[in-house]
Amino acid sequence: MSSLSGGSSPLKAEEIIDSTFEKMAEIPKGGFALSPEHTHSRGTRSPTIYDRHLPAHMRIKKLGLDEGMLASFHEAILGLARSNDTFVRFLARDEEPSRSFIFIITRAVLTAFLFPLSNEADVVHAMAKLFDGLFTLISGMLCNSTYLEEGRFVPILDIVSSTRKAERVDAIVQFVAPGGTSEPLVPDKYRGLGPLLAIEYKNVLAGNPRVYLSMIAMIAVLARSGELFPWCSIDCDECEPYKFCHDHFATFLANRPMPQDSPSNVALPSEEQSRAAFQRVAEQIDMFDQVYCSGVKRKKKHSKNIGAKEGTEAIKVPPTAATKDIKLLAKLKSSIRDVCPSLGLTDQSLLDDAEAFVSSAWETYIQMWSRLVTHNGTYELLTSGVMSSVLQCHREEQVAVLSDMFLLASNAKAYLENLTGLFIMAIEDAVKRSSADGGEPWQDPFLTVAKGRQKKHRHDDSDTEKPKQKRRRDDTDSENEYSDSEGHDNDQKDADKKGDGGADEDSYGSRDDNDGRDNRHNQDGDYREQQKRTERQQAGKNCDQDDESASWKLNAFEGIDLAFYGDGLCSTGFTHLVPIHSVGTDEISASTSSSTYTGITHATDSDEAPVSFGAIEHQDSVKEVPEDRPTLLGIEPVQSPERQSGTASIGCAVLPLTPRAGIFLNKQTAVGRYSQVWGGHALVESLGGETIEVALKTAVDEPSGLKLRQELDAYKILHQHPGIGPRCFGLYEDSTGTTVLVLEYCGTALTDYDLDLTTREAIYHQVAELHKAGIVHEDLSPRNILLQENSAVRIVDFETFWSGHVCPGPRCFELKILRSKLELD
Known part of the structure; x- marks a missing residue:
């Protein structure tokens, strides 16, 4: 162009x-x-x-x-x-x-x-x-909102049931006129704009033709039965962009006045038109399946035909997270299996499809029309697994209360209560509507679901919840002290490289299987394990904040729920991210973390003795890893010989692997070449609602995401050398390809090296320790060095690092440049 x-x-x-x-x-x-x-x-x-x-x-x-x-x-x-x-x-x-x-x-x-x-x-x-x-x-x-002129109207069913001839699944439908003559409503060159219509329930133009089938079924049932389409009784002040949802779906209401700016006459289809439409859409579904679903076996349902002729009762629909079994819903579903076969739709699988969609649409429109359909974020918050159990509707106080599964600090609780205001109003709307429709009293499903999840959380036999058995320590396998099922393959590879420990790994695996079966359902054992975790966490609270001796886990969370909360930033839902278990680069050998290192000295202007950075012992030590949870990357801290002595007695807690963490970001702190950095806090479930200040590096395209994966390699090494860089809590991604690296917040970045001598020496010392770990940063600058309030120094941004470095000491090129910039020569 x-x-x-x-x-x-x-x-x-x-x-x-x-x-x-x-x-x-x-x-x-x-x-x-x-x-x-x-x-x-x-x-x-x-x-x-x-x-x-x-x-x-x-x-x-x-x-x-x-x-x-x-x-x-x-x-x-x-x-x-x-x-x-x-x-x-x-x-x-x-x-x-x-x-x-x-x-x-x-x-x-x-x-x-x-x-x-x-x-x-x-x-x-x-x-x-x-x-x-x-x-x-x-x-x-x-919706057939057209003027009737000269006894004719635009055939809505011809439009709804028309085929899609686009090559891409996300293209806008090309409508086909009756009689086989193609007359596109939308020019071909604009058919690729389907992704621009960000409508989940309402986007009837860019989806599977089964959506059209369901629309035809709904229209046919309404036309035959004379039922009124549900109408939203609550004004929504936040959905102006989708005002048509509240206005134009009223076209199904033949006896309701239309808005002034809409047509006054509504024409519902005849049975002949419905029959022809069902035939066309059935043919198009076959075509769609051949093109886009070839080789995919559809799960067949064997539902009975339900209708007046069989004399059976209406379908009993179990409650879901968004609705309840009300009389109108059951009546509509029953009518589909009665009306549609009489109009030529006899395929049982297609009837199942139509029934499933109409159920979803009907539930949503009736129960949560003004809140959940037009605000998908609220709906996602309601139906998003673990986080959804946090939110419950408290009828008397009209506030959102939080379950004990996710105890939050007071400020976060207030935020979530405000966040779920739309959800509460939607629930209240559902109560009023179901009562008005003559249904049974509506009950909040979370009041029972949350309790069930808590019980399941304690006694579930899933892999993530079963207690891990402590590994027996052998003389030939002292470095890999603990093992877990997630990292077994990586541990085995390391054992093969070293030439020992292989048999022990196999034997331990069988022991883990046997012992796990014995203890998996042991409630007392689960309670004792929880008590151990609580004691370790309490011990961690008593540690000095400046002490970096506590170890941590890479990919510390089984998932994170991300939201923005701050000035000008407010999300009404969470983005859900899962850990990235593997890194795209070659596996880093454990030997890189223990490279040889010679003493580094430099002379000062004073007459004092030279400072020997090689002689300075790192103050951080790696502690015992809890045996009850695995690391998702299969990486355990390995103590170097000089650090093994005197470390077991320190009682600081290890950050455990926890089911989920809610992360709230409130400020942007930096913009880099490959990513942008946001600051906020993480609320960790298993720490009783304690918050951890975090910094998130976000990447939204594949090249930037690869850079973050490479940076994770550096933290895999620094995992064994805590205190040089920030703690890394893992790398995560969502369904759209966004990649997030979660790091401990370690202060603000420097703007220059105009610092006092002590701080400059501390910077040099940290870089020297980085080289001792076998890492060359390759991009050292003030913006990549953080200074905490206690004057501790941390190094960040390892997108361009390389490992396996054997530092020659003062002759090292990177150290020589750094000494010059810090004016330490």
Whole structure:
């Protein structure tokens, strides 16, 4: 695409729009911030850092648009929005029925582009509004909100059941007119814009055709039974971008007045139209499965046909996390298996699909329409596993109370209570609605689910919860003192390299299996193990904060739940990340952590004796590792001979492997070449709600993520040499490819080396210790050196390090340069 700032002739408005949309269509789905786990941001945030917003925030920088092109695109969109005729040609098949909807979205589009697009954030905001408007137009047509003219209307079922001929799964549907003649509603060149529609329940345009089948089934049931589609009775002041959800779905209500800016007549389909639509969509599902689901065996359900002819009762639907079994839901599901077969839909698997989707849609619309459908972040918070059990609705006090599984500090508790305000209002809406519909009294499922999870948490026989047996120590295997199932393969490789310990590993593995079966369900044993962990944690509290002798675990958490909370940063949900168990680089040999090292000395200006950094013993020591939890990377601290003496008596606690940690970030502290750094605190479940100050390095693309994986290699070595760098709590990733390195917060970075002599010597000492561990930093500068309040020095940012260094002492190139910069020569 040519640039206007490069001296070429200006592009016409339509060319600007076409070329920009074409570039957007070329970006794969992973290039956008789209995921079922979206959270809604109520503040300003760089989309390249935390790109899980609702509505979608695109990574506009991937388009390569300069300021001139953005300005031209701005003007072109304004011209498009001001021309109803252009909109009609762009999106509509019939001009007159479309004009009412065009008027609705024109205002939103004009508002979105009234201000200059000077940066990426402006484009992101404007484009989100633009595509909200486009989706409003198309969804209105899907709902058959059209004027009746001359006894005809736009055939909604022809649109809903039309085939998709796009090559990519994330493309917008190409609608097909009846009779086999193709008349695209959306031009082919715009079909790649599907990922821009960040709608989970509401995006009927870019999904599996089974969604269309379910829509047809719902429409057919409503048309046959005369039931009213559920209507939201609560005004939602935060869902203006999705106002059409509250307005245009009312088109199913034949006896309800439509909004003033919407058509006044609604036409539901005849049985003949429904029958033809079912036939078309069934054929298209077969085509879809052949193209996109080849080789995938669908799980067949063997449900009985339920309907009036069989005389059976309505389906009993078990309660879920978002709803309850109410009479209307059971009636609708029953009607699907009664009405749809009479209209030609007899395939049992397709009936199952339609029933499943309609159940989900009906539950959501009835129970949580105003809160959960339009605010997916709240829904994700409600249904996100362990963290969801934290949140319960307290009916009398109207606050969110927290279960004992996740005891939080007072400030965090207040934050979560505020965070779940939408959730509470949604629950209250569900109670009122179910009562009004004549259903059974609604009960909060978490009041029982959370208790069940607590009990399961204590007695579950999963691999993550079974107690680990302490390994017997042999003379031939003193370095690898403990073993666990997660790191068994890595331990075995190390044993093979050293030539010993292999048989012992095998024998221990069998012992672990046998002993584990004996103790797995032993409640008293579980209690004793918990008591041991509590004692170790309490001992850790009594340790001096300056003492770095406590060891830690790489990948200390089985998962983290990430949210933003601070000035201008507020997430209404969590992003869930899991550990990265392996590193893409070669396995680092244990020998790199014990490289030879000669004494390093330098002369000072005074007459005092030279300072020998090689003679300074590192003050940190590695402590005993708890046997009850494994390290996910299979890495245990290895004590060097000079550190083994006198370390067992120190009682500082080892940070245990804990099921999950909630991390709240409130500030951005640095922007690097490969990542950006955020500061905040982690709330660790197994530490009784204690907080740990952390710093997160985030990467949102693959090259930057690889850099963080390489940096983890350095922390694997420093894991055996604590005190040189910050503690590393692991590397984690989410479903969109975002990579996060969790580190202990160790103060602020230096701006220069204008420091007192003691601090400069401490910096040199730490780098010398780094070399002693076999690591060359390769990028030493003040920004990579942290100074804590107690004047302790920590080294960070190991993206460019290399290991296996045998330091020659004062002749070392990196140390010579550092001495010069620190003015220690």
